[in-house]
Amino acid sequence: MSLWNRYLAPGFRALRRDWRSGELVLLAISLLIAAAAISSVGFLSDRVSKALDRSSAQMLGGDLALSSDEPVDESILNRAAELGLESSSYRVLSSMASTDTGMGLVSLKAVDPSYPLRGELLLRQEGSRQGTRAVGGPGPGKVWIDPQLTGLLGIDVGDLISLGESSFAVDAVISYEPDRGVQFINVAPRVMMRLDDLPATGLLGPASRVRDVVKFAGPEAQLQAFESWLEPRLEPGQRLSHPGEARPEIQRSLNRAYQFLTLVALLTVVISAVAVALASRRFSRRHRDSVAVMRCIGAGKRQLAVMFVTELVVLAILAASVGVVLAYGIQAGVTGLVSSLLDVGLPQPSWTPALHGYVASLLILVGFVLPPLSSLYRVPPMRVLRQSRDEWEPRKWVAYGAGMVSFYLLAWGISADARMSAWVTGGFAGGLLVFYGVAYVVIRGLGAVASTLHHASLFRFALRGMVRRPGLATTQVCALGVGLTVMLLLTLTRIDLLDGWRGTLPDDAPNTFLINIQPEQREAVTDTLVDAGLRIQEPAPMIRGRLVQINDQPVDAARYEDERAQRMVEREFNLSHMPALPSSNTLVSGRWLDPSANEVSLETGLAKTLQIGLGDSLTFDVAGQLVRVVVTSLREVKWDSFDVNFFALISPAALSGAPATYITSFYMPPQLAHLNRQLLGEFPNLTVVDVGAILGHVRRIIEQAIVAVQILFLFTLAAGIQVLAAAFAATRDERIHEVAVLRVLGAAARRLRLTQFIELVSLGALSGVLAAFVSIVLAQVLADRVFEFSLGWPWWPWFAGIGGGVLISWLGGRLALRGVLQTPAQRLLREAA
Structure with a gap:
């Protein structure tokens, strides 16, 4: 018999049969949502991350920078042009500048008309702190100067300044230069001129120390191709720079933005894995009898194992395919909203998130579907004649351990952050252990409470019902607890963690640096600033x-x-x-x-x-x-x-x-912007570095990331709803069987309904308490260990957890058992059998 006929064909037949009977619907939906949620988060976060990268490129003046001790070879510029990239060149050197009133050392920057490719060069405008955007660079025979030179050399717009062998007219004062790093070594005031005018100065002698820089900008694919071509050809003294590298304050904010986006994706993985695990548990329990029958007619363990693996792998691939397509449609539908909120165009995403969707579906299958099925093909044939309770098997726990490893690998593959993945995986595993242990102890302890309720028969009946089946009640609490934990943690992320990040950069954060203060000027400068009301x-x-x-x-x-x-x-x-x-x-x-x-x-x-x-x-x-x-x-x-x-x-x-x-x-408030000129007038040697534009850029990164996280929150919330639905669907069969038995014994529908209400409310309240505790602890750990800022101890998760747990448990239970109490007992017994 061929491999197809003996092993693979039965798997496809089982897939078709179980799909028609509805056995795979819940599992397929769970896998589909897992792939769709992860891929949609991935697609959108990929686009937002690229937009943030593009935004940080404004601080570099381009998407890629090549600096060199020697003039850049023309072949490099030609290759960039062949790939469709824009380029802008400038040269930087130190020189003495002189006027009728004095002379001083300046940093001369000669730029071409296309400078800058990214970001904005701002020129000072009276009454405005931000200034006006410069286009095309200085005109022929003209220069733009730093505000410091107006005090140091006593010049202003319209005056002449000599550089080398040429004189130039001061055309404007620079308010902000996008790619000028905040370096406090050898800081010299800037003079910016036209690149074509540099040779006339005579400053390009053999001993001149000139730094040549070329900035490139263009689509990501072309940039990567150009960088791959250029890197092996770099010569000594040449270096490539990427956005954010020269700005630690920018890079830190970018890293945090990516961490927040990644956290949402990882929490999606958590909640999707729980939904799949619950669905697979129900699938496994409903197939034990059919497996026992197949064992009786000669099916071997290996044949059964291959059949189920084939069935579920094909199901996972099909569900992932639908999920990825759905995810792409979802992210495409909200692109306009995100673009308008972020005030930036979003680049097209890569197909990596689609791959993540398929890998996530298969890894979740391996980690959370196969463990419940690992004992399915070992069901004894005698089960046909004798129904037996499930026994604890050590191999099950080994399988679930492998599931946690799969979960960590999946989280690591999505986030590329081993530490965050470890914290989320550890929090997930620890939360499950806490939920299971506490729920089991509490439910067992409810037996003692029930025995004291002599005059409250309904409460005693409901509590004893939970005690009689601790496994079912514990599963319910764990499922609800994990779902509520992730939803609370997402809300904490959206509110408290993001507010904590926003709080790391208050409105009065320093936006001005004052350097080159001489020891004898220290007290006078300090008094001037304090007298102006500055802290x-x-x-x-x-x-x-x-x-x-x-x-x-x-x-x-x-x-x-x-x-x-x-x-x-x-x-x-x-x-x-x-x-x-x-x-x-x-x-x-x-x-x-x-x-x-x-x-x-x-x-x-x-x-x-x-x-x-x-x-x-x-x-x-x-x-x-x-x-x-x-x-x-x-x-x-x-x-x-x-x-x-x-x-x-x-x-x-x-x-x-x-x-x-x-x-x-x-912090220099806008209304005191004139104080900079006063300081330079009194102390011409001072250097005033205005980082307000950089500060504003960091704030924009924070706000953009916050908007993105809030939008992604909606996607993961949908996955959370699926987990809660799966939690009740996974216990539907057991509850149907219990209600059927009680109906046969004469229990009234009203009494069963009230008992069910008390039980669901109790389970929801317990789940809410546990979820609130674990979510707050996880938020504290993430704030301290990953995002590196302090977070208070919010009180609202306790109310939200308990209230949400009770409401969801009651509504979910009502929906899961809808119509059960009105169904004849004989039919219920047949359905639950």
Whole structure:
């Protein structure tokens, strides 16, 4: 007999037979919703993530940047043009600028007319903090300047400024430059000119230190093809940059946005898996008798196993196909709404979420359908003659353990975040254990309560009914509890977690940095700002130093493969000392600095990049003096707080006598924008860095992600409703059988209805209490361990959990048992048999 006839054909026949009889409808719907929910979340989150990436590209000035110590070869630009990419080039160098009133060092940036490809260059406009958008770059013979130069050189719009061998007219003052990083080393005021005008200045001599940069923009597929072509051709001194890389404050917000979107997808996986598990449990119980009959007529265990696996795999593939198509239609239908809410066009999604839908359907099948069926093909033939209760089998728990592994792999594949996947998987498994253990103990304890209710026969009857069948009641509580937990956690995500994230960036977050404050100016500058009504951070010293040794071994950039590590060891660091750990820093390991010792506290990212750990010794060259310090702590820095922060904080004793300038940050309200000009007039050496545009961009990222999560919440809510429906459908047969027996024994319909009401309300209340507790604990863990901000202890989940549990349990029970009490007892017994 062929493989098809012996093993596969029976599976297809079983699929057709069970579908016609309605046995597979609930399981198919559950698998379909699992694939549809995961794929729809994936499609929309993929599009929103791409939109956020595009939004962050505005901070880079393009979708991809190539910087080089030498002019970029023309073949690179030609290849980009062949792929349909836009490109924009500029050159950056330091130069002396002079006017009739003085001279100073400036950072000269020569741009082509297409600069910037992404984002907006804003020019100052009187009465407006944001400024007006610049188009086409400076005109021939004209320059745009930083506001700092108006005070430093005493010039303004219409004046002349000399650069090299040429003079230029100041045409405008720059309000915001999208791709200028907030670097506090060698900060020089910007002068922007036309790229064609640069040769006339005579500044491009053989010894000139010019940095050439080309920005590229275009569709994602073409960008990936171009990057794949370019990377192997990169020469020494050339580097590719992507959106968010140069802005830790932007990257942190982007990461959080992706984490929130991913969390919704993972919770969809949880709730879909529960729905499938409940449906498969009912399928398994209803097939035991038919399997026993097949065993009696000679069907082997292997043949039965292959038959069921074939049947369910084909079902999963078909359900996933319908689910993926449905998911694509759903996300396409809400694209217009999302685009209008996010105020940004959404790129087309990739087909990766469709693959996730198929993989999710199959992995959920393996993890949550096959375990209940693992004992089905071992049903003894004697079951035809003797009905026996299910016995506990160790292999079942092994199978469910494999199911949790499948769940983790699925979560990891969707999120690409091992830590978040572990927390969600662990929370899921732990929640199930808590639900099962507590529910079983409570239901067993209800027997003692029932014995005391001598005058409340209905309550005694309902409680004893639950005690007589603890397995059924416990299953009901677990199913309801998990469904309510996910729904409460989603609501917590939508409300409290998102509000907590929004609270990390308050309305009065610092939007202005003031640097190059000289020690003798510190008090005067502080008084000026305070007198203006501003609340400023205590100015922190900023001392330049170069890392020259690690553990007494000379630092060599060549020993690092990572480009960021190479750049960091080649540049000068900003060192500082503070009396206490800054509020936007968290001590991850070690202890805080001893002010009288030679110690250093490093930011965790820097320590990881340079492969430095606790106890290592570092030697810095500070103004020609070697300063040796020991690493005593590692800090996690919240760069998106926009407070004054440093990669390296050193004990005051180690930096005693080192030349320092000071830096502070503060919130500058729009009505005091003129204060910047006043400061530069009084203290021309100061550098004012306005990060208001960056701050606004971070806020837009937060708001966009919040809108996206709220929309995705609706998709997962639909899956949650399915889980609750499956919870009652999974116990329908047992309840029908119980009602039938009680009807035969003479129980009145009214008494059964009231008893059922009391039981459902009790189970719903217990499920709600457990769900509220677990959802709050999980939200706390996610806020602390994943999203890294504090979350209070909300009270509303307790009321929502209990009230929702009671309402859903009662409505679900009524719907699941609709018409049962009016059905003749003989028919009920036949249906439940």
